[in-house]
Amino acid sequence: MIADVAVQRGKGEPRIAVEDRLFSLVLALLATETGLLKAEILSTVRGYAERYDPSGANANLERQFERDKDDIRELGIPLETVESPDRPGDNQSLRYRIPKGEYDLPVDVRFTPDELALLGLAAEVWREASLSADSQRALTKLRSLGIEPREPVIGYAPRLRVRDAAFEPIRQALDRRQTVRFRYIKPGEQSPRVRTVNPLAVVLHEGRWHLHAFDVEAKGSRTFLLSRIVGGVEVVPGSTFAAPPPGIQDRVLADLHELFLANSADLAVTAGSDAEVRLGKRAVLADDDAGVIRLHYTDVAVFADELASYGPEVRVIAPASLRDAVRERLASVAAAHRGAGGGD
Amino acid sequence: MAARGAKRPAQLKAPDKLVFLLSLVPYLLEQRVVDVADAAAHFGTGEQEIRDAVRLIATSGLPGETGTYQPNDLFDIDWDSFEDDDVIVIVHHVAIDDAPRLSAREAAALIAGLQYLSASPENAGSAQLASLMAKLTEGASAAPSRLAVAESEADASLARIREAVAGGRQLEFTYRNALGHEGRRRVDPLRIASLGADWYLQAWCHTREDFRNFRVDRMSDLVVADAPIEDHSDREVPDTLFQGSDSDLDVVVDVAPDALPLLADYLADSRTEDVDGRLRVTLRLAHYHGLKRLIAGLPGLVTVVAPEEARAVVADWADAGLAGYRDAPSSVPDDAQSTGPTG
Structure with a gap:
């Protein structure tokens, strides 16, 4: 940074804003058919050229270029590297370009005012999550088509939240196809175990985010609950793996749904209680006289947490695994809150 | 909007x-x-x-x-x-004249958002959503990130609420509030909001003469009235679904650091204190009725420290729940049960 300022001061140039440099780079790479050499880019493109040293010491500028390339690719701009046919493997003769055909939105991808209104709502869903930046950028790109979205008929404010700290690092690893390592607590176990996995899909099912991944040590696919990952998610340096098949996320959801249907619980709910109102809406079978409802669920531990919150308003009749899990939770809550307070 | x-x-x-x-x-x-x-x-x-x-x-x-x-x-x-x-x-102009493609992440974010919307009253079962998702996939420079949101079922009452909102008509219904009290309400419905699987109606309540958020799953016997809604354009509908009230009470709890985001809606302030590897924070809730459910639903993750009365309320709630199992046989392994995503 200090060196940059010194060079600028020497040349008496105002500092070029980052977006100005990135914009100039994208324009230059779009305009070239054959591609530009790194030396050409650094010595001519605005934002680099002002700081370029013809005598050769441009290490800072080269690193800047590497970061800019990554930033541009993250935005979905297809920045390509072309090897010289004469000198394969020679980094100095690599050429860079953005093929216009792969940059432009395909001509048949156009949207009606109704569709744009829906997309606006879809972006709204994420306004409290890290996906918000991505969906807002997508909307900005689509606004370039110049179509005004139709005003919605009714006010509707949809929202999904992502409260798992592991979500963002996992999603990044998923996109970059990087192997990750994290500590994970299996239900029924007290302490976490380190897992090393290749993330294949991230899905939201029954209000919980799930990671479907290939477990490197177990040599098989596993599904993890993001909420049971403790501590940080660490990327294994230099790791990569093959792209999972398209649509894998839909298959993972279908599998989870099958699991959901395979598990059913019979619950006795107190008439007129919150449990009756809220769980009753999800019941697949109800015996109103007996006050018993049947519900599907995916995960014993997750469902037991929810049922514990209803205290005496709900009693698990079956299965025993769920009944024990709820009883265990209530016992631990009671034990933790009996006697004097003050943090134990 | x-x-x-x-x-x-x-x-x-x-x-x-x-x-x-x-x-x-x-x-x-x-x-x-x-x-x-x-x-x-x-x-x-x-x-x-x-x-x-x-x-x-x-x-x-x-x-x-x-x-x-x-x-x-x-x-x-x-x-x-x-x-x-x-x-x-x-x-x-030089170099560019067309809209840029979406990135894999951008397309995935919108597609997952649309999947969530498929449960909304506007879009239930809409074929438009599927074609829109296909277009987004085609408009991305790489296959969209493998991200998906399961379709959820919309509450049956939503259709009627939607009718009232769209028609600008007052709505009458029986509401069971968080304390379990039931009463008839007449409201000017203004906006439908959802948070995850939960649906809310944001409305001007004639009974309370203020904006209120109603949980749709606590509403019953809905009637769309002939009377039009009144003009509330001079006041803004609150953006938050969780509003404080005069009867707020502060409760000190210790929470496992990873679970802190689960309490985000209830934090009284941003202060945290490290106590034996847990975070000590202050929650603000409307009443103990909500507190005991919150704490019992996060077993092992959150413990109430003070006041003593709050600890007792939570302990009593859990004990009352346990009482229902006093006569139940002790653990019998059930072989047929699948256990969910275990990792």
Whole structure:
């Protein structure tokens, strides 16, 4: 940074804003058919050229270029590297370009005012999550088509939240196809175990985010609950793996749904209680006289947490695994809150 | 809807600004002649942001053969209309003329958002959503990230609520509040909101003479009245689904650090204190009725420290729950049960 300022001061140039440099780079790479050499880019493109040293010491500028390339690719701009046919493997003769055909939105991808209104709502869903930046950028790109979205008929404010700290690092690893390592607590176990996995899909099912991944040590696919990952998610340096098949996320959801249907619980709910109102809406079978409802669920531990919150308003009749899990939770809550307070 | 451009972060990051520039150019070319104010409204930005961007674009271009950015290699605008009339006309352009493709992440974010919307009253079972998702996939420069949101079922009452909101009619229903008290309410329905699997109606309550959020799953016997809703345009519908009230009570708890986000809606302030590897925070709730459910639903993760009365309420709630199992046989392994995603 200090060196940059010194060079600028020497040349008496105002500092070029980052977006100005990135914009100039994208324009230059779009305009070239054959591609530009790194030396050409650094010595001519605005934002680099002002700081370029013809005598050769441009290490800072080269690193800047590497970061800019990554930033541009993250935005979905297809920045390509072309090897010289004469000198394969020679980094100095690599050429860079953005093929216009792969940059432009395909001509048949156009949207009606109704569709744009829906997309606006879809972006709204994420306004409290890290996906918000991505969906807002997508909307900005689509606004370039110049179509005004139709005003919605009714006010509707949809929202999904992502409260798992592991979500963002996992999603990044998923996109970059990087192997990750994290500590994970299996239900029924007290302490976490380190897992090393290749993330294949991230899905939201029954209000919980799930990671479907290939477990490197177990040599098989596993599904993890993001909420049971403790501590940080660490990327294994230099790791990569093959792209999972398209649509894998839909298959993972279908599998989870099958699991959901395979598990059913019979619950006795107190008439007129919150449990009756809220769980009753999800019941697949109800015996109103007996006050018993049947519900599907995916995960014993997750469902037991929810049922514990209803205290005496709900009693698990079956299965025993769920009944024990709820009883265990209530016992631990009671034990933790009996006697004097003050943090134990 | 105040959705578009209502609340933008004041400071966009450089990549976001780049996307804005790359999107503004094709828009200006397509429009040919456009007022700064119209462009700002279209992109949901301030007018000054548009002017700054236009100035930058107008002085940008290609290094050209000589590497010196000669006028012919630059964008150019009609400077007179721009400076005198605040009107943008690009008279020369280079390199770009079309909308950029979406990134894999951008397409995935919108697709997953649409999947969530498929449960909304507007879109239940809509074929439009499927074709829209296909278009987004085609419009992405790489296969969209493998991200998906399961379709959830909308509450049956939503259709009637929607009818009232769309028709601007008052709505009457029986509501069981969080304390379990039931009563008839008459409201001016204003907006339907959802958070995850939960649905809310944001409305002006004639009974309480204030804005209220109603959980849809606690509403019953809905009747759409003939009376039109009153004008509330002078007041803003609160954006938050969780409102404090005069009867708020503060409760000190210890929480496992990883579970802190689960309490985000209830934190009284941003203070945290490290106590034996847990975080000590203060929660603000309307009543103990909500507290005992919150704490019992996070077993092992949150423990109430003070006041003593709050600890007792939670302990009693859990004990009352346990009482239901006193006669039940002790653990019998059930072989047939699947156990869910275990990792």
